[in-house]
Amino acid sequence: MCGIVGYIGNEEAAPVLIKGLTKLEYRGYDSAGVAILGKNGLLIRKSKGMLKNLEEKIGSEIQSGALASTMGIGHTRWATHGEPSDINSHPHTDVAGKIAVVHNGIIENYAKLKAWLEAHGVKFRSQTDTEVIAHLIDFHFNGDLLQAVIEALKRLEGSYALGIICESDPDRIIAVRKESPLVIGAGKGENLIASDVPAILEHTRDVYYLGDREIAVLYRDHVDFFNEEGQSIRKETSHVTWDAGAAEKGGFEHFMLKEIHEQPKALTDTLRARIKNEGKKAINLEEIGFDASWAEANRVVITACGTAWHAGVIGKYAFEHFARIPVDVDIASEYRYRNPIYNPKDIFIIISQSGETADTLAAMRMAKKSGARIIAITNVVGSTLAREADLVMYTWAGPEIAVASTKAFTTQLMCLYLIAIQFGVLRGTLNDAELGAAVEALENIPAEAEKILSDKENIQRFAYLQTNKTKVFYMGRLFDYAVSLESALKLKEISYTHSEAFAAGELKHGPIALVDESTLLVAICTQDNLFDKMDSNIKEVKARGASTLVITWDDVSYFDKTADEVFRIPRTMASLSPMLAVIPAQLYAYYVSILKGLDPDKPRNLAKSVTVE
Numbered sequence: 001m002c003g004i005v006g007y008i009g010n011e012e013a014a015p016v017l018i019k020g021l022t023k024l025e026y027r028g029y030d031s032a033g034v035a036i037l038g039k040n041g042l043l044i045r046k047s048k049g050m051l052k053n054l055e056e057k058i059g060s061e062i063q064s065g066a067l068a069s070t071m072g073i074g075h076t077r078w079a080t081h082g083e084p085s086d087i088n089s090h091p092h093t094d095v096a097g098k099i100a101v102v103h104n105g106i107i108e109n110y111a112k113l114k115a116w117l118e119a120h121g122v123k124f125r126s127q128t129d130t131e132v133i134a135h136l137i138d139f140h141f142n143g144d145l146l147q148a149v150i151e152a153l154k155r156l157e158g159s160y161a162l163g164i165i166c167e168s169d170p171d172r173i174i175a176v177r178k179e180s181p182l183v184i185g186a187g188k189g190e191n192l193i194a195s196d197v198p199a200i201l202e203h204t205r206d207v208y209y210l211g212d213r214e215i216a217v218l219y220r221d222h223v224d225f226f227n228e229e230g231q232s233i234r235k236e237t238s239h240v241t242w243d244a245g246a247a248e249k250g251g252f253e254h255f256m257l258k259e260i261h262e263q264p265k266a267l268t269d270t271l272r273a274r275i276k277n278e279g280k281k282a283i284n285l286e287e288i289g290f291d292a293s294w295a296e297a298n299r300v301v302i303t304a305c306g307t308a309w310h311a312g313v314i315g316k317y318a319f320e321h322f323a324r325i326p327v328d329v330d331i332a333s334e335y336r337y338r339n340p341i342y343n344p345k346d347i348f349i350i351i352s353q354s355g356e357t358a359d360t361l362a363a364m365r366m367a368k369k370s371g372a373r374i375i376a377i378t379n380v381v382g383s384t385l386a387r388e389a390d391l392v393m394y395t396w397a398g399p400e401i402a403v404a405s406t407k408a409f410t411t412q413l414m415c416l417y418l419i420a421i422q423f424g425v426l427r428g429t430l431n432d433a434e435l436g437a438a439v440e441a442l443e444n445i446p447a448e449a450e451k452i453l454s455d456k457e458n459i460q461r462f463a464y465l466q467t468n469k470t471k472v473f474y475m476g477r478l479f480d481y482a483v484s485l486e487s488a489l490k491l492k493e494i495s496y497t498h499s500e501a502f503a504a505g506e507l508k509h510g511p512i513a514l515v516d517e518s519t520l521l522v523a524i525c526t527q528d529n530l531f532d533k534m535d536s537n538i539k540e541v542k543a544r545g546a547s548t549l550v551i552t553w554d555d556v557s558y559f560d561k562t563a564d565e566v567f568r569i570p571r572t573m574a575s576l577s578p579m580l581a582v583i584p585a586q587l588y589a590y591y592v593s594i595l596k597g598l599d600p601d602k603p604r605n606l607a608k609s610v611t612v613e
Contacts (some may be wrong), residue, residue: 002029002104003076004182005199006163008218013038014058014067017074018246020192020199021051025602029076030084034058035091035100035165038069042100042167046089048402051076071219073163076101081110094138095122098167099145100138103130104195105159105180113155133162145169146217149176150230151212159358163193173218178211181356181384184208184216184223186237189454191218191601197240198399204242207358209382216441225343235553247257256402256494256600260586261453264446266407267579271442278434281439283422286518287373287389290419291361295426297347299581300327301372303363304351307405308412310486314578315416317479321575322417322424322438333359335366342370349419350376353400353408364389377415384419386528393419400478402601404493406586409486410449410579417442417576441573445580448570452583455568459584462565463591466547469520472499473546474513474585476524480504483524483578488584494593494600504537517545522585523558524551525571527576540560 003024006340007016017034023205032054033046047054061067082088091100107113109131113136117123122135133152140151145166149190159179175182175193184206185192185200192200193216208223210216214227214233225233252258258460276282278566297427300319302312309331316327330340332350336359343610352360364385368374376389379397386392395411421438425431430438472491474484484501491499502511517520520540525534538548539562548558567584571578593600 002078002195003199004073004102004161004163004193004195005075006073006102006105006175006193006218007190008071008171008173008192008220009187009250010070010220011190012061012062012073013069015231016203017072018051020194021074021203022196023049023074023198023201024076028318029078031077031086031089032075033077033089033091034072034074035093035102036067036069036072036483037100037167037170038067038071040066040068042093042097042165043067043102044091044093044097046091047086048086052428054286071165071170071173073100073102073165074479075163076497079242080106081281085134088128092128092134094134096138099134099141100165101130101134102159102163103133105178107132107156107158107160108158110158117317128159133160137164138359142240145167145172145225146174146215147230148172149215150228151155153228161195163314171219175210175216175218176214179358179361179384181354181438182210184210184218184384186223187333189220191220191223193218195325198401201240205273206237207240208235208388209241209381210239211235211387212384253594254402254590254599254601256404256406259400259402260583260590261408262398263407263410263583264453266395266397266411266436267446267449270411271418271446274418275439275443275455283418283425283435283439283545285393285418285422288393288419290422290426293428294347294423296345297325298343298345300325300347300349301366302327302349302351303360305332305357305359307409307486308351308357308360308401309488310482311409311416311491312349313411313482313485314413314479315349315420317482318417318420318575319423322420323427324429324501325423328513330363332357332363332450340366342367342450344371346370346372349416350373350374350385350389351378351407351412352376353395353412354377355380357385361385361388375419379411401604402444403527403603404589404600406491413579414442417579422589438573441576444572445576448572449583451570451581453587456498456587459567460591462549462567463588463595466520467595468518468594469547470498470518471514471540472497472500472520472522473515474499474522474524475504475507477504477525477530477534478527479575479578480524480526480581483581483585484522486530486582487522487524487589490586492587493606494589495596495598496604497503497592504534505564507537507540507594512540512544515544515546516540519546520549521546522549522551522588523541523563524581525550526574526581528556528574530554531558535559535562538588551581
């Protein structure tokens with residue numbers, strides 16, 4: 001949520017900040033602003049709405065040199081405290097306008113701090129929690145900005161990533177993080193801060209991942225690091241291997257469509273290094289310490305939010321199918337507040353595309369205290385989740401920019417299947433022949449995904465015919481039910497169509513009351529032994545005027561006379577079907593969004609990474 005960029009170097013800061021913020025638009029925002037520190041002192045410019053509003057506002061000043069500076073910070077805000085407005089936009093300053101702060105996260109004790117500061121004569125301008133930070137730093141400022149920040153941090157409760165500059169300290173930027181992501185770009189004669197790597201790739205691929213409660217002080221030629229007590233610490237850079245072009249649209253109209261089309265390659269990349277074909281097919285999961293000790297596990301617990309939770313639901317079916325072990329799947333925002341039952345022999349799998357999801361991180365930290373083994377599945381190297389988990393399995397999906405997740409979801413599934421199948425081998429529930437068949441089926445998934453994408457025009461045509469539907473229901477059984485959950489989420493996220501998913505057996509337990517001529521029912525049918533039951537469900541909704549779509553195998557004609565339309569996917573093992581069955585649903589959601597004139601990359605009210613509760 002929100003985006004931070006900061007720059008100190010030899011280039012004009014304002015254009016660098018604006019360009020960096022454009023790379024973070026996918027995170028979701030409702031206003032934007034910059035603070036420039038140069039020969040004219042500290043200048044604040046901010047604007048409600050899209051980033052282009054800010055660009056138009058400061059364009060003439062950049063051209064005239066009025067904003068001439070080689071140092072500044074910028075921000076895109078997603079409102080949490082106070083409505084979207086110019087005043088509530090970041091950066092925020094102290095009363096004198098000498099200290100500027102940009103902030104991601106939530107200050108939980110801001111009301112108490114605000115009352116205390118007001119009692120000391122501070123006049124607040126905005127409704128935000130962030131403004132207390134600027135005033136608090138000013139309260140402790142005695143000529144040393146770093147020390148003032150350290151003292152202010154002692155009073156803050158909550159989550160934050162901060163970028164701070166001060167008029168009387170014009171040669172450095174101070175950056176701080178606690179439970180909200182922040183990276184430092186190490187360039188040549190320039191250094192940067194950002195909420196995410198794409199914002200700095202045009203300048204450097206060498207980055208420091210700032211740890212929890214760590215402070216960075218950026219100068220033009222170096223960066224110093226400190227802990228929250230002000231003690232110097234050492235950090236090593238990480239090199240970003242993916243090219244800056246990977247974060248561009250590459251000829252596609254939207255990032256979402258590009259990322260849907262990248263799934264065959266992402267699935268291949270996620271799978272390739274984990275398969276052994278020496279003599280017989282096998283899986284290599286040494287990266288997560290997969291050995292005989294796993295056999296002692298009594299249970300697998302999967303915790304995640306949103307799309308990652310849907311991957312976890314599919315993972316439950318996969319573990320039970322291949323490894324015959326009990327699995328609990330928890331929504332992380334629920335898990336962290338209930339009183340869960342732990343067992344030190346449990347295996348906890350924590351899933352998050354960004355590795356920065358606040359509720360997921362909180363759930364992981366709870367589980368770690370139990371002594372259970374924590375395995376993270378994430379897409380972001382160096383993320384908080386990757387650093388704090390005992391073991392990490394990367395999806396290797398590459399940067400995912402669109403807010404609605406696509407390739408991250410299918411690669412999360414690939415990781416879960418690999419673990420579940422290998423677990424089955426370890427527990428003796430899969431023999432060599434069954435392992436070989438499963439691995440071969442996994443190896444075929446990327447090519448089969450490519451086949452589905454080659455038929456996207458058929459999906460686009462059907463979307464055109466169905467844009468008038470005001471209710472879309474997805475249903476399935478077993479693995480297909482789990483895919484229905486993700487399919488419904490995709491549609492509601494980017495087209496704002498009311499959509500929901502349910503297990504097909506629940507149709508007559510409530511959902512059928514809503515079915516009428518304004519309804520589209522999408523039935524996902526890849527479990528052959530349940531075709532009769534699914535066919536009955538489809539006929540029940542058709543009898544009430546609904547339109548129907550079936551997603552099934554390319555060698556199945558069972559539903560041709562029942563459904564209004566059939567999308568066909570290449571035949572694979574029924575237990576692996578979610579990696580393929582979800583792709584037509586992703587495309588359908590994308591095309592409905594486009595046909596409604598919406599931007600699928602930036603759905604309203606949503607952010608790519610939910611880093612606050």
